[in-house]
Amino acid sequence: MAENYDLIIIGGGPAGLAAGIYASRRKLKTLIVAKNIGGQAGYASQVENYPGYESIGGFELMQKFQKQAEKFGCGFKYEEVLEVKKEKDLFVSKTSGGEYKSLALILAFGMTPRNLDVSGEKEFLGKGVAYCATCDGPLFKNKIVAVVGGGNAALESILYLSKIAKKVYVVHRRGEFTGEAVLVDKIKNEKNVELVLDSVVTGIKGNKFVKSIGVENTKSKEKSEILLDGVFIEIGHVVNAEPIKKLVKLDENNAVIIDSDCQTNVPGCFGAGDVTNIKFKQIVISAGEGAKAALSAYKYLQRLQNKENPLFDWGKK
Ligand code: NDP
Secondary structure (H helix, E strand, O other): OOEEEEEEEEOOOHHHHHHHHHHHHOOOOEEEEOOOOOHHHHHOOOEOOOOOOOOEOHHHHHHHHHHHHHHOOOEEEOOOEEEEEEEOOEEEEEEOOOEEEEEEEEEOOOOEEOOOOOEOOOOOEOOOEEOOHHHHHHHHOOOEEEEEOOOHHHHHHHHHHHOOOOEEEEEOOOOOOOOOHHHHHHHHOOOOEEEEOOEEEEEEEEOOOEEEEEEEEOOOOOEEEEEOOEEEEOOOEEOOOHHHOOOOOEOOOOOEOOOOOOEOOOOOEEEOHHHEOOOOOOHHHHHHHHHHHHHHHHHHHHHHOOOOOOOOHHHHO
């Protein structure tokens, strides 16, 4: 028998957890279904731009969000969502652990790492190829690694790995970085960081474990091989839309299309955070969008029950 909720939130990152706090404070029977707590933010070694904290570990910040949601009565299931359907007025979420029904739904399950799509990438996953420096970095103490990418995620990984590894090569396809200038300055000051710019990885080689990467300079077309022990691929993220592709409208990047109230094209289904087509993937923005999605879901449920209260802050719209 499926368990019934007012609201199910799919995703346990900043958007999902903030939605959980707001929904539970409105006394909605709320369930967060997530594979893990924190999402990408949970892997950030240090977060220095979340207002109120000069510097805090990403996972520590996410644990605080979770504790706050639990305090107000939000439930949690650590399961993978396989498919979501709307049957009459109810959303049915099938997961690795069961089936749950809800009157409203918030999609907040973020994104998954983008693949480089080169030879050896799949073969050596977990044997030198990694997508998360905070998770796998400690395995490369005093070893030689490369980070591929030039955005904020790559820059943070480079900084983190430069404190652990003997040497960090940075392979980036452009001559300049897209991440924050403050982070770029920091990595340039690290003595064990070597920049390999205007260059792409052509393949990853090894025996049991990674031994080298092939690199090609995009301007000179010169090819070279870098001997190393690990490759961290930090080239952005993509939405895994499989569980919801039949439910809601997605854009050309598979992002969930929402309006300024976080409403999708399906009544009662809302979206928040990196899974949506909203610009700027930041913890503070995701948290704000999660709060907004929860308030919109509450308003939708009030309407369903014909109890809309004009005193609510959003009621003045
Ligand atoms: P970004 O999209 O910002 O950067 C992706 C990087 O990977 C770019 O340098 C891009 O190069 C490169 N890239 C993309 N595809 C390929 C490819 N196929 N081969 C080689 N290189 C490739 O992704 P991030 O994961 O870095 O960040 C995502 C979002 O999260 C951003 O908005 C970022 O600001 C945010 N973030 C914020 C943090 C913070 O505030 N502390 C920490 C981490 C992330 P190119 O420029 O040529 O496309």
